[in-house]
Structures are given as structure tokens and as C-alpha cells.
Amino acid sequence: MMIPREYKGREQTYLKHRVLSEYLASWAQKIASTVRQGQSVKLWYVDCFAGPWQARDEALDDTSVAIGLNVLEQTAETWRKKGFRIELAAIFVEKDKKSFSHLVEFLDGREGKHVEVTALHGEFGSFVDEINRLIQGDPAFLFVDPTGWKGVGMRNIAPLASMRRRDVLINVMFNHLNRFKDDRRSFLRDQMRDFFGLSDSDIPPALPEDELFALYRQQLQQKGGVRFAADLIIPHAEHERTWFRLVIGGHHPAVVELFRDVEKRICGAEAGEVRDEARGRGQFKLELGLNHVDSTYARRHDADLQAAPDDLLKLLERSPPQSFRELWPRILATRHITKADLSKEVWKLHAQSKLVLHNLEKGQRTARDENILSLPAERLSQGATPLALCRCGRGTTEHLRTNSRACLPWVDTQANVKHIHPLARPDGMQEYDLSRQPTSQGR
Numbered sequence: 001m002m003i004p005r006e007y008k009g010r011e012q013t014y015l016k017h018r019v020l021s022e023y024l025a026s027w028a029q030k031i032a033s034t035v036r037q038g039q040s041v042k043l044w045y046v047d048c049f050a051g052p053w054q055a056r057d058e059a060l061d062d063t064s065v066a067i068g069l070n071v072l073e074q075t076a077e078t079w080r081k082k083g084f085r086i087e088l089a090a091i092f093v094e095k096d097k098k099s100f101s102h103l104v105e106f107l108d109g110r111e112g113k114h115v116e117v118t119a120l121h122g123e124f125g126s127f128v129d130e131i132n133r134l135i136q137g138d139p140a141f142l143f144v145d146p147t148g149w150k151g152v153g154m155r156n157i158a159p160l161a162s163m164r165r166r167d168v169l170i171n172v173m174f175n176h177l178n179r180f181k182d183d184r185r186s187f188l189r190d191q192m193r194d195f196f197g198l199s200d201s202d203i204p205p206a207l208p209e210d211e212l213f214a215l216y217r218q219q220l221q222q223k224g225g226v227r228f229a230a231d232l233i234i235p236h237a238e239h240e241r242t243w244f245r246l247v248i249g250g251h252h253p254a255v256v257e258l259f260r261d262v263e264k265r266i267c268g269a270e271a272g273e274v275r276d277e278a279r280g281r282g283q284f285k286l287e288l289g290l291n292h293v294d295s296t297y298a299r300r301h302d303a304d305l306q307a308a309p310d311d312l313l314k315l316l317e318r319s320p321p322q323s324f325r326e327l328w329p330r331i332l333a334t335r336h337i338t339k340a341d342l343s344k345e346v347w348k349l350h351a352q353s354k355l356v357l358h359n360l361e362k363g364q365r366t367a368r369d370e371n372i373l374s375l376p377a378e379r380l381s382q383g384a385t386p387l388a389l390c391r392c393g394r395g396t397t398e399h400l401r402t403n404s405r406a407c408l409p410w411v412d413t414q415a416n417v418k419h420i421h422p423l424a425r426p427d428g429m430q431e432y433d434l435s436r437q438p439t440s441q442g443r
């Protein structure tokens with residue numbers, strides 16, 4: 001693989017742009033496909049800290065401005081060939097005077113003009129209402145890529161990201177943030193609070209990287225108003241340390257599924273090649289036939305693949321039988337694995353009788369969204385009220401404990417839920433309290 005010339009020496013930016021481009025393309029494609037149901041579709045790309053910034057390519061192809069516009073136009077072109085019209089719009093916000101003139105010159109000079117563009121000169125924070133007024137209820141992808149953390153407080157992200165049909169991708173420049181996050185100077189503490197959306201407390205001191213990002217994701221959900229959040233690591237091209245972390249937020253579980261797929265492709269496969277090349281090892285590895293999966297990604301992925309089965313069993317201990325559809329987004333939010341990886345792990349747990357997979361189809365070999373997962377009866381902890389679900393209505397202890405294909409025994413280990421909520425019950429299943437059930441012999 002050859003890293004494009006204009007990205008030499010700034011390979012991290014190349015990887016950031018690859019994630020942006022791949023995620024945006026799949027997002028746009030998915031939303032555009034609703035045009036088939038007769039709905040009109042208008043896609044918005046909002047570049048909240050647009051630049052152009054450190055561009056070396058005349059056509060600005062190495063900037064998020066051109067990347068965003070190109071992806072939208074390619075999506076519309078795909079659908080145009082199938083006979084459908086997709087409307088496109090983009091908003092660019094830039095504070096710096098010189099960069100803004102360059103931006104406007106570029107936008108004015110673009111050929112074709114298939115995208116309705118708006119360029120806003122000034123602070124991102126001052127345009128939040130204007131952006132919402134322009135987009136209204138249309139689907140929009142927001143890219144937030146500041147030079148540091150100033151002007152990008154959670155209070156500015158929230159009014160935009162909390163609306164439905166919005167995905168937000170935020171670049172957190174960890175390398176920079178890490179140097180100042182524990183600085184006690186009051187202006188910096190205020191800026192950090194603003195960035196994290198902390199109203200009455202500071203970031204806990206000396207917070208390790210992963211916990212810092214767990215806090216950021218939690219704040220993005222609670223204060224930013226998104227349902228799902230996850231992040232990925234873009235490491236320094238030549239050293240084993242995090243450079244950027246890209247954080248995704250959105251309202252549909254598909255957000256995390258797509259994000260983890262993109263992470264595997266870009267941070268796993270492509271980053272491996274890009275970083276090998278940057279370190280002058282590309283040719284050597286190619287000749288030896290060694291694979292290029294990036295070491296930073298591989299370490300995280302492998303450790304998380306090992307940890308994910310325990311996460312899953314713990315979730316099942318705490319709540320009633322759940323469908324795979326409800327479980328995977330919660331695991332993928334924190335673990336750097338794909339949905340396909342997790343589905344295979346679930347199958348292994350099932351084969352080892354560590355959990356029970358219900359409503360399986362003939363020939364199935366991995367877990368699917370509609371499969372219900374429960375703990376096997378022997379994992380019910382002592383002293384708690386064992387509840388069970390049964391479809392056939394016989395409801396004896398023996399039947400419920402042994403007929404694991406039809407019955408879903410689970411336990412309320414918290415001892416604070418007395419019944420399985422009707423909405424959590426798979427269709428047609430009845431609830432039984434095993435501690436009160438007579439055995440069939442006792443009848």
C-alpha cells in the first residue's frame with residue numbers, strides 16, 4: 001500500500017480521514033436506501049471545524065471538506081443510476097479568516113455543484129441554533145474535529161447530536177489533551193469541564209486513558225443526548241501511543257455495529273500497512289509474507305475478545321433472558337470487537353453449555369439478533385428467587401429445569417425484581433416462580 005504523498009509525515013490524519021470517509025459512506029448509503037420506500041431523502045454533512053487545515057493537495061482531497069462532499073456526491077450518483085434522486089446539503093464552520101476565504105474559494109470553484117452548501121464564518125458554538133434551523137428534521141452527519149478542546153463543549157454538541165437521525169463523530173486529540181487534563185490552572189480546569197460537560201466537578205485527577213474515554217462517552221450519552229457511544233484509537237504512526245481517539249455517538253444500535261466494522265478495516269488492516277510503511281518495515285513484511293494487522297488494534301481486539309464472554313454472562317446474571325439484539329450493542333460500546341466476532345463467541349458459550357441459545361433455526365452456527373439468550377439452570381445463584389419462562393404452559397420445576405430449549409430459567413440476583421416484565425418476555429411465554437413449583441413426582 002502506498003500512503004498518498006500529501007499525507008506523508010501525517011499518517012494519523014490519513015487514518016482519521018479514512019475512518020471519516022468509510023463511516024460516512026456507509027451511513028449515507030443506508031439512509032439513502034430509504035428512498036426505495038418512496039420517501040424523499042436529503043442528506044446533510046456538517047463539518048463543525050472545517051479548515052481547510054494543513055492541506056497539501058490543490059483539490060483539497062486531503063481535507064474533511066472535500067472528503068465529505070465527495071462521499072455525499074458518490075452516494076447520490078449510485079442512487080441516480082438506479083433511478084432515484086437524493087438531495088444533498090453541507091454546512092462548513094470555520095473561525096480563522098484566512099482558512100475561511102480559502103474554504104469559500106474552494107466551494108465556489110467546485111464543479112457540478114450537486115450539494116447545497118452553506119459556509120459559516122466564526123465560532124462553532126455561536127452557530128448551533130443556525131445549524132439546527134437549516135437541517136430541521138433531515139438526517140445529518142456531524143463531524144467535530146477541533147484543534148484542541150476549546151469551543152467544543154458538550155453544551156454545544158448536545159443541541160445538535162441529541163436530535164434523532166443524527167450521528168456525530170468527534171475527534172478527541174488525546175495526545176494534546178493528556179498534557180493538560182491534570183493542569184490545575186483554573187482557566188484550563190474550566191475548559192476541561194466545558195469539554196466533558198461536567199457542571200459541578202473536575203475530571204478526576206490522573207485518570208488513565210481508558211477511564212477518561214469511558215467518562216467522555218458517558219457524558220456524551222447523558223449530556224449530549226445520544227443513546228449509543230463508542231470510541232476507537234488512532235495511534236501515532238511510529239510510536240506505540242494514542243494520538244487521536246475518534247468517538248461516535250448516535251441513536252440507533254447500527255451506529256456501533258458499523259463503527260466496529262470500520263475500526264477493524266481501518267485501524268486493524270489499513271493502519272497496519274500505513275504504520276509499517278511509516279516505520280520503513282512495509283517491504284520487509286511483504287517479502288516475508290507477514291500480515292499487517294496493526295499491533296495496537298490487535299492487542300485491544302484480542303484482549304476484548306477474551307473479556308467479552310464474561311461481560312455477556314454478567315449482563316445475563318443481572319437481567320432476564322434477552323435477545324442477542326439487545327445485548328450486542330452494550331458489549332460493542334466498550335469492546336473493540338465486531339458484531340460477527342461476538343456472535344461467534346456466543347456460539348462457543350452455547351456449545352460449552354455456559355449459556356442457552358433459544359429459538360435456533362436448523363443449520364445455524366452463530367447467534368442471530370432474534371435468538372434469546374439465558375443462563376443455564378445450574379448457574380442460578382442460591383438464595384434468589386428463580387424465575388423461569390415456559391412456552392408450553394406445563395410449568396413444573398422439573399420440566400422447566402430440564403427442558404432448556406423451550407424454557408429460559410434466569411435468576412434475579414439483585415433480588416429487587418419480582419417478575420419478568422411482560423415486555424421482556426419472548427412472545428407466548430409464561431412466567432413461573434420455580435421456588436413455588438411442585439415437581440411432577442409431587443403432583
Ligand SMILES: C[S@@+](CC[C@H](N)C(=O)[O-])C[C@H]1O[C@@H](n2cnc3c(N)ncnc32)[C@H](O)[C@@H]1O
Binds near residue numbers: 053093123145147
Ligand atoms: C483540526 S482543524 C480541522 C481539520 C479538518 N476537519 C480536516 O480534517 O481536514 C480545526 C479547524 O477548526 C478551526 N477552528 C478552531 N476553533 C474553532 C471554533 N471555535 N469554531 C470554528 N472553527 C474553529 C481552525 O481554524 C481549524 O481550521
